[in-house]
Amino acid sequence: MFARLLYESFRRQKRRKLLAGVAITLGVAVATAMIAVATDIGDKINRELRSYGANLLVTPQEDTIDVEIGGVNLKPPSDGNFLSEADLPKIKGTFWRHNILGFSPMLPVNASVQIAAHAQDVTVLGTYFAKKLAFGKDQFTTGVENTHPWWKVDGSWPVDDSSEILVGEHLASKLAVHAGDTVAIAGQNLKISGLLSTGGSEDDQIVAPLHVTQQLLGRPDAVRRVYVSALTKPEDALARRDPKTMSGELWDRWYCSPYVQSIAYQLQEAIPHSHAEQIRQVAQNEGTVLSRIKGLMLLVTLAALLASALAVSAAMATAIFERRREVGLMKALGAGNLAVAALFFAESTLLAFFGGLIGFFAGSWLAHRIGRSIFDSQITIQPVLFPVIMAIAVIVTFAGSAAAIRRAVRFDPVFALRGDA
């Protein structure tokens, strides 16, 4: 009898059920989309923050200090120690290799540029543009195109194994050279593939493939410093502690967290005779901005949950309030409060279940669309979200119906049937 009542209620009141179902579906869809976006936004914004450039710098361990003003290094280029280029792919062999989005080695040398009969002393910076490297079976591409996204090239990027170069835009206007021209540096003819604009000291320099400057310096395999761009976790109390004072278990936790400090430590382990350090301007501010945006999205998600809970409970309350005549009839025929309440709750549960199911998939699709259009990447829906969303749907529907059901059950059947609401 109970099952039949339930069945008939859905069969005969399609419009009302549909209305309540649509409300639940919409509410759940919005909640799913917002939770999915909020849980993933940390990672997405973290990647966006990488557009500020590298957050780690690897230098030789026993290096002499830099004598650098306004990006011009006054230290003799051969002075000090170097890192070995051959060690660089090992960066992709560290524990947090998947968090390392790219790295760029740098080797500045001073050279004389010959254009026609005119000679000028400039800094030539050797680096990777988009170099293909391999570590074990792992193939990857890295270079300034990915670690320094604010570098703009008018023309085309040089190929790493070629003898093409970029000329900073200030220097280019000073030397009156254009993309496509050829300049001679230390007897070597180099083709200008494009003009570089960075808004920094590189505007007055020449940027060349790494092997070109190694040759100029006469030290194959030499690298002065390496900029590493890594996804990190905002600093917390554990990150700030000195790893040397940590106990075994705590040390493991520190080592296995993607703090900028622990990634620096692992880079030092991977590259012999190196010193890795966070670039505080980028690394420190990243954490603040990231936690602010994450906090904001969390609060906005709470607002979304509130709005969808309200939509669901409003729809349920209306649906039940409209049926007080039915309640009157049932009670007049001898149904107890419990039986009436049970029927309504069973209906709510069914609605919540189906609404939640459709809403979850609609919400996933919505999150997917948001991820595509805003971040150009997939928003991952954690599978654990499904039971959570379903539970929320059922609880909210129950809570939303409870007050209305209580009022409906308390109704005097005589008044209900007479229609005096």
Next chain:
Amino acid sequence: MSTSSQATPSVAERRANAPHTSMFLRMLVRAAVLRRGRAASALLAMIVAAAVATAMMNLYVDVQAKLRKEFRSYGANVVVVGKDGASLPADALPKIESILSGRGMAVPFSYVVARTLSGQSVVVVGTDFDRVQKLNRWWSVSAWPSASQQALVGMRALSVVSPDGKPFDLTFQGRTIHLTAAGTLQTGAAEDSRVYLPVNEFTAWSGVAPSTIEIAANGTAEDVNGVVRRLAGALPTAEVRPVRQIVEGEARVLGKTRATLYAAAVLIILTAALCVLATLTGWVFDRRRDFAIMKALGASEGLVSSFFAAEAAALGAVGAALGFVVGIGIAAWIGRANFNATVVPRFSVFPVVLAGSVGVALLSAIVPMSLLRRVQPAMILKGE
């Protein structure tokens, strides 16, 4: 008895003379008072929807300013340097400050390469410590210099100038300055290899004037561009350039955050509007008896429609007003919880919320009305 007999005609008189609108108003008010349970729940839905909408719109407008402030902790976004490494004119800093007029901060830097007693080169920088402390908040400094002849020494420079922590001498063009390291500086960048001095001591010693001024200009990208243009106009001998790394990074992150917040706001406001629509439709539908009675008593279609529309509009307006106040409160709380700063109430949001609320309320009155209009009053009154 006599008083009532005197009163009765006066009531009738009053009613007869009363303008037509007062009956309309009375119906509006009585409807709300008599069915206060249902009216209250409809109003509550309206208030919550308006509050959520207000809070989201407020946040959307305000959060950009808040985040921009956070982004300023990345340091300078504009740099002024003398052309070809020359010093800047002496009036550069006051000129820049007058252009910024409080909407930013400018910090001068002057550089020389000095030699230690052992003959090693080290870059020495003169700057304003109070300002640099505010501009470059990421600098990890063990202790800021407070007395004269104290320097802030970079982590890596320390091993060259004063490995044992003793006072040290630096020489530039034959002039020697005797210094002690007040504290060490760590940034992970070029600053680690430098020695920092207060600007007046630096100038007295080296005679070199500032060659670089780093500026953190507040405001939107257009504001910053405006500052760059005005600076370039005011300082023809200097080169003014935005720090692309900072400016572009900020634009990108801010753009993505805004877009996400926008999507969230649209979703939330849509949900809230639907919630109001569902509740109000139910409320109006529930009053089909009133509708039928009014029609049975001879009210015209237009009068009944305008009555229900006025009712919905009044509900929307009251809900919007109350919701606006609550929404401002929510936005202020989020601002305090997340940014430790107050969110300024944007009263420009109010007309939008008001129009939206009244619009949704009218819409939710029209749908059931058009359904009811097709039904004979007698059928409704019979309860079918």
